[in-house]
Amino acid sequence: MTAEPVYLDHAATTPVDPRVAALVSALMAAPPGNPGSSHAPGRRAAAQVDAARAQVAALVNAVPEQVVFTSGATEADNLAILGHLRGLPAARRAGAEVITLATEHKAVLTPVRKLEHEGYTARILTPGHTGRLAPSQLEAAITPATALVSVLHVNNETGVVQDIAGIAALCAARGIALHVDAAQSAAWLPIDMAGIDYLSLSGHKLGGPPGVGALVIAPRRRATLEPLVVGGGQERGLRAGTLPVPLVAGFGLACELVRADREAASNRVAALRDRLHAALETLPGVLFNGDREYRSPAILNLSFEGVEGEALVTALPGLALSTGSACDSATGEPSFVLRALGRDTQLAQASLRFSLGRGTTATEIDIAVAAVGQAVAQLRAQSPDRPLPVADWQAAGDDIRVGEAGAVRLGTWVRLLLCIRQSRIEGARFQAYGCPHVLAVCERLVVALRGLPVEAPQPGTPEDWRQAVDAPVEKLGRILIIEDALRAARA
Numbered sequence: 001m002t003a004e005p006v007y008l009d010h011a012a013t014t015p016v017d018p019r020v021a022a023l024v025s026a027l028m029a030a031p032p033g034n035p036g037s038s039h040a041p042g043r044r045a046a047a048q049v050d051a052a053r054a055q056v057a058a059l060v061n062a063v064p065e066q067v068v069f070t071s072g073a074t075e076a077d078n079l080a081i082l083g084h085l086r087g088l089p090a091a092r093r094a095g096a097e098v099i100t101l102a103t104e105h106k107a108v109l110t111p112v113r114k115l116e117h118e119g120y121t122a123r124i125l126t127p128g129h130t131g132r133l134a135p136s137q138l139e140a141a142i143t144p145a146t147a148l149v150s151v152l153h154v155n156n157e158t159g160v161v162q163d164i165a166g167i168a169a170l171c172a173a174r175g176i177a178l179h180v181d182a183a184q185s186a187a188w189l190p191i192d193m194a195g196i197d198y199l200s201l202s203g204h205k206l207g208g209p210p211g212v213g214a215l216v217i218a219p220r221r222r223a224t225l226e227p228l229v230v231g232g233g234q235e236r237g238l239r240a241g242t243l244p245v246p247l248v249a250g251f252g253l254a255c256e257l258v259r260a261d262r263e264a265a266s267n268r269v270a271a272l273r274d275r276l277h278a279a280l281e282t283l284p285g286v287l288f289n290g291d292r293e294y295r296s297p298a299i300l301n302l303s304f305e306g307v308e309g310e311a312l313v314t315a316l317p318g319l320a321l322s323t324g325s326a327c328d329s330a331t332g333e334p335s336f337v338l339r340a341l342g343r344d345t346q347l348a349q350a351s352l353r354f355s356l357g358r359g360t361t362a363t364e365i366d367i368a369v370a371a372v373g374q375a376v377a378q379l380r381a382q383s384p385d386r387p388l389p390v391a392d393w394q395a396a397g398d399d400i401r402v403g404e405a406g407a408v409r410l411g412t413w414v415r416l417l418l419c420i421r422q423s424r425i426e427g428a429r430f431q432a433y434g435c436p437h438v439l440a441v442c443e444r445l446v447v448a449l450r451g452l453p454v455e456a457p458q459p460g461t462p463e464d465w466r467q468a469v470d471a472p473v474e475k476l477g478r479i480l481i482i483e484d485a486l487r488a489a490r491a
């Protein structure tokens with residue numbers, strides 16, 4: 001059994017606090033009760049929901065009536081964005097605009113795009129290179145048709161903290177509704193509903209159970225918000241469906257636990273983030289993604305020059321963290337957030353997001369520093385600007401052949417080195433920049449080449465090599481580059 005990796009992916013999901021887990025499982029095992037029923041078990045369930053509603057409200061300085069429970073922040077974002085525009089009075093709805101940022105979470109950008117298909121207008125702003133939106137930039141984008149502004153409080157990839165107070169003042173002065181996705185900030189930063197119309201929260205980002213969250217709604221917006229889920233009229237008609245009482249209660253407790261030590265936890269985690277950042281910044285070719293002043297205590301995003309993103313993550317089996325590399329994303333694109341901040345494809349892919357949690361320790365940080373330093377050094381040792389690893393062959397006076405193909409900027413570059421003695425391939429080595437499959441094929445190929453007569457047929461086809469390392473069909477193009485390098489070396 002391999003040891004559990006060091007978990008530095010709290011921005012993806014957090015461990016459920018043991019006190020929350022105990023409450024959720026106790027309620028799961030308890031006698032049933034639908035909070036909509038008027039008998040005693042129903043009233044008990046309703047009381048549990050009421051308590052949770054108050055706990056969630058207290059975390060963001062709201063009152064319980066403002067809290068609408070949802071399945072998570074994704075649903076809350078959808079409800080705020082789709083529901084606000086669709087609920088506008090008919091006269092305002094035609095041509096109404098929503099403003100958001102290119103660096104937002106997909107749970108924001110996707111409903112915004114959906115609105116565009118419904119005939120609304122979307123203005124997607126690209127913030128400056130740190131990712132922080134200047135209120136003046138927002139001000140310049142606002143038009144009389146602007147109905148909603150949607151921004152993340154803390155960006156989930158870079159940890160950038162937006163100027164919510166400045167943005168809220170601007171929106172309030174013009175009567176524009178403001179939606180803030182606080183899924184990444186609620187665990188760490190104070191939040192005040194004052195000036196905010198809609199606020200999204202997620203249980204599993206703050207030590208609560210997955211599958212529950214909330215949209216907190218300013219009273220002035222209640223009457224017009226168009227629900228997404230209709231049915232039994234629960235949540236005062238804004239979100240139908242029987243509430244998952246154990247999850248709701250667990251989410252409420254998690255909010256209370258966060259509130260009890262948020263400042264102390266933030267300071268402790270910020271010190272660990274600084275320890276990680278300071279240590280990794282001593283490596284050459286490390287670039288910081290984000291804003292050095294306005295940043296989450298729990299997120300650090302760095303790009304590494306001269307290494308390939310997927311290969312970097314594969315070289316870190318002892319760490320659970322996220323990357324901007326194609327391997328990780330379903331779309332096969334490098335991080336669109338880092339691209340929007342001006343990073344090139346290589347740097348956007350070769351990025352690591354370290355996200356810390358309340359349980360993260362200094363020892364774990366030191367393990368991460370050592371592992372990253374070693375992985376980066378190992379991958380860079382194979383990069384194009386390194387000297388050819390042939391000093392021993394040169395000393396022996398052998399016939400050395402070198403073949404190169406591809407380019408770092410295209411994501412794959414391979415250099416094959418052959419040492420020919422008495423018409424046989426005495427030795428074969430490679431240097432490469434590429435995904436783990438490319439590196440694996442190179443490793444096998446140099447072994448297969450050793451000892452072959454120079455004139456022998458090529459050992460297998462790129463398709464054979466692809467299958468041997470279990471690479472997906474889409475990787476064949478990259479593997480063909482290895483064949484090109486081999487042909488060049490044998491020419």
Ligand SMILES: *Cc1c(COP(=O)(O)O)cnc(C)c1O
Nearest residue numbers: 072073074105107156183184202
């Ligand atoms: C995780 C996350 C979401 C999605 O939350 P779910 O509760 O998983 O739906 C939305 N926005 C941000 C910023 C997030 O980090």
